[in-house]
Amino acid sequence: xxxxxxxxxxxxxxxxxxxxxxxxxxxxxxxxxxxxxxxxxxxxxxxxxxxxxxxxxxxxxxxxxxxxxxxxxxxxxxxxxxxxxxxxxxxxxxxxxxxxxxxxxxxxxxxxxxxxxxxxxxxxxxxxxxxxxxxxxxxxxxxxxxxxxxxxxxxxxxxxxxxxxxxxxxxxxxxxxxxxxxxxxxxxxxxxxxxxxxxxxxxxxxxxxxxxxxxxxxxxxxxxxxxxxxxxxxxxxxxxxxxxxxxxxxxxxxxxxxxxxxxxxxxxxxxxxxxxxxxxxxxxxxxxxxxxxxxxxxxxxxxxxxxxxxxxxxxxxxxxxxxxxxxxxxxxxxxxxxxxxxxxxxxxxxxxxxxxxxxxxxxxxxxxxxxxxxxxxxxxxxxxxxxxxxxxxxxxxxxxxxxxxxxxxxxxxxxxxxxxxxxxxxxxxxxxxxxxxxxxxxxxxxxxxxxxxxxxxxxxxxxxxxxxxxxxxxxxxxxxxxxxxxxxxxxxxxxxxxxxx
Numbered sequence: 001x002x003x004x005x006x007x008x009x010x011x012x013x014x015x016x017x018x019x020x021x022x023x024x025x026x027x028x029x030x031x032x033x034x035x036x037x038x039x040x041x042x043x044x045x046x047x048x049x050x051x052x053x054x055x056x057x058x059x060x061x062x063x064x065x066x067x068x069x070x071x072x073x074x075x076x077x078x079x080x081x082x083x084x085x086x087x088x089x090x091x092x093x094x095x096x097x098x099x100x101x102x103x104x105x106x107x108x109x110x111x112x113x114x115x116x117x118x119x120x121x122x123x124x125x126x127x128x129x130x131x132x133x134x135x136x137x138x139x140x141x142x143x144x145x146x147x148x149x150x151x152x153x154x155x156x157x158x159x160x161x162x163x164x165x166x167x168x169x170x171x172x173x174x175x176x177x178x179x180x181x182x183x184x185x186x187x188x189x190x191x192x193x194x195x196x197x198x199x200x201x202x203x204x205x206x207x208x209x210x211x212x213x214x215x216x217x218x219x220x221x222x223x224x225x226x227x228x229x230x231x232x233x234x235x236x237x238x239x240x241x242x243x244x245x246x247x248x249x250x251x252x253x254x255x256x257x258x259x260x261x262x263x264x265x266x267x268x269x270x271x272x273x274x275x276x277x278x279x280x281x282x283x284x285x286x287x288x289x290x291x292x293x294x295x296x297x298x299x300x301x302x303x304x305x306x307x308x309x310x311x312x313x314x315x316x317x318x319x320x321x322x323x324x325x326x327x328x329x330x331x332x333x334x335x336x337x338x339x340x341x342x343x344x345x346x347x348x349x350x351x352x353x354x355x356x357x358x359x360x361x362x363x364x365x366x367x368x369x370x371x372x373x374x375x376x377x378x379x380x381x382x383x384x385x386x387x388x389x390x391x392x393x394x395x396x397x398x399x400x401x402x403x404x405x406x407x408x409x410x411x412x413x414x415x416x417x418x419x420x421x422x423x424x425x426x427x428x429x430x431x432x433x434x435x436x437x438x439x440x441x442x443x444x445x446x447x448x449x450x451x452x453x454x455x456x457x458x459x460x461x462x463x464x465x466x467x468x469x470x471x472x473x474x475x476x477x478x479x480x481x482x483x484x485x486x487x488x489x490x491x492x493x494x495x496x497x498x499x500x501x
Contacts, residue, residue, distance in 0.1 A: 035246045035358070040177035041257035042264075044243065047180040048236025048328035049265055052187035052321040053135075055272050056298040056314060062229040063273065064289035065222035065452065068212040068282055071274040073223065073230035075213075078266020080442075081234055084405065084435035085262055086427045087412035089255035092241055094415070096250055097494070099339030100241040101404045106494030108411025112479035114494045117404050118340055119475030123467055124400030125333035128235070129326055129367075130374030131393035133158045134385035136322035137375075143315050154385050158375050165327050166368035169334055171357055176331055183324035187317045188268070190310060194298070195275045197306030204278035212277045224445045225452035231442050232398040232453070233269055236328060237262055238405070242335050279305060330367055337363035343493055345478060387455060395454045396464045402443050403468065409436035 062070045088104075097103035099118055106114020137158030145151045168176050198204055240258045244250045247257075277285045279301040288297055303311035338360035341350025354361045378389045409432045416428035446453075450461045483490040 035174055035248075036177055036243060037248050038253045038257045038260070039181070040174070041240050041243055041247060041253060042261050043177055043180040043184055044239040044328050044331070045237045045257065045261035046265060047184045047324040048239060048332070049234060050132075050187075050321045050325035051184075051233075051265065051268060051272075052191060052314070052318055053325065054233045054269070055191060055276075056318055057295075058229050058233065059269075059273050059276060060289045060294050060297045062226045063276065063285055064294055065229075066220050066226035067217065067222075067286035068214075068277060069217035069220045069223050070226055070230075071212055071270045071277065072215065072218060073226045074233060074269035074273055075266060077227065077230040077234060077442075078262060078269070080435060080438045081237065081262050081405075082259070082266070083431050084409055084439070085237075085255075085258045087409065087416075087432035087435065088241070089258050090423050090428050091412050091415055092244060092254040092258075093251050094421075095241075096244040097241075097339055099336055099494075100238050100244075101408045102336070102339060103494045104241070104408045104415075105404070105411045108414035109407060111490060111493040112476050112483065113407070115345060115479035116472040116475035117407055118336065118345065119471040119478075120400050120468055121336050121404055122333065122340075123471040124397040124404070125329055125336060126367075126370050126374070126397075127393040127400070128397035129329045129333060129371055130378075131390040131397065132322055132326040132329060133162055133371055133375055134378055134389035134393075136161050136319065136326055138385045138390070139319045139322055143319050146315065155375055155379050158385070159372070161323055161326065162368060162371050162375065165323075165330050165371075166364060168327060169330055169364040169367070170354075170359055170361055176327060180324050180328060183320045187321045187324075190302075190314050190317050191268075191272055193306050193310050194302040194314070195272065197310070198275050198279045198301070201305050205281045206278070206283075208278050209282050212274055212282050225449040227442055228398075228446045228449050228453050230269075231402065231446070232394070234262065234265055235398055235401050236325075236332070237265075238401075238408075239328065239332050242332050276301065330371070334360050334363040334367045337366055344482075344489070345475075345493070391454045392456060392460070392464055395450050395461070396467060398453075399443065399446050399450070399465065400468050400471075402439060402446065406436050406439035406443060409433070409439060 059070065062073060066073060091104055091108070095103050095107055099121075101121060102114050102118035104114075105117045134154070137154035137156070140157035140161075141152060141154040144157075168179060199208065237258065240254045240261065244254050247253045276298060279285075280288045280297065288294060293300060299311050299314055302314050337346060337350045338353075339351070340346040341348055341352070341363065343351070350360070350363045350366060352362055353359060374389070374393075377383075378385055383389050412432035413429060413436070416423065420428050447465065450464065451458065454461055454464065456464070479490070479493065482493070
């Protein structure tokens, strides 16, 4: 990946070991504080998840794998992440850093582990952004051709989208929040129209059947692979912590936004997948999903129950859904670059902001360049933008973020182990350990079933996993070198903008 080159090259370009004088970022180099509120945080998180893209493009695959077990897969994944959020939000009171999991893991499991996880985060976010850029171009090429009869190559749309996203990243973060809010409202609305249409016509050919929510379906074949897709549908919810330095009243906004976003996604995904099953009939839906028209089954059902106009709108809004997801991951990745540049783990230029917009301009430019490199690599190799670039990079990216989530859960336990700070044991001991164990099980499932996501051979799937430990090792090496050469500077890592309890 292009991002891994950046990570390795940064090892030799880490700036001088001059440490910041305090654990707080200076006003001159700080992101704009109080710029966004709880609603904006929710938009960033839910837009990153891209609910329309997930439901229209991924849910049919999950149904094809596990049949009627699919709704429970999304519900269980959401409940596990809500358990994780209990400890995650407790720690958010004491750790506020644009590096999010980097700071959490560093404070709970040790600074070297935190730096290693930060490099994994950069790799994961860049991999996902490149894949989303490619699929945005792929969706737009198809949609534009259907509307006009003119075919413009996917990479033209991908590069145009990247230019717009880079510009939005350079401007005030509030503008990105507004764009994401509009895009998210429209994609949720069109799914609600589909759902209303199904129930207005009696709930499908057999009527609404609650049997699809029975736990007995978890014994179905293909459930392990289905969980790969279900967990991936929630990727990006750590954005509530990424923006903690820029949000108003973070001690309240971060927990509130986290619970709202994860809770909404869990319920919305579960209800939508259940509705898809009812639209085709519980006994027939898996065969439809695995048939010739399975990939278009949500669009087909929307046209049947809500009208052709709704299906056409859905085709267009899938494009805006993908764009919103790219924008959300782009902004998240730039803040990781900013956080690591600020602490000297990457060139310090990345840890600066512009005077007018308070945006991390150097980080935005670097992130845009990495996105460009990913698109150009796809063009040069002739890889399919969906079947190769999107699916392969998302395999690496989703697994990388899941690993960080599991480490962050253990970090919450480590942070509160000696001093619970008056918080209940279920929240800072039981919940993080349970979430960590659950995520570990899901990580194993993802590794075993990665081929179901990527469609690639065993050798390629193994190769897609290799960059993750390499990135972690690179970050670990940087941290250990700093500890050996400048212990005082090492002691300050992960503490910038941390609120000490």
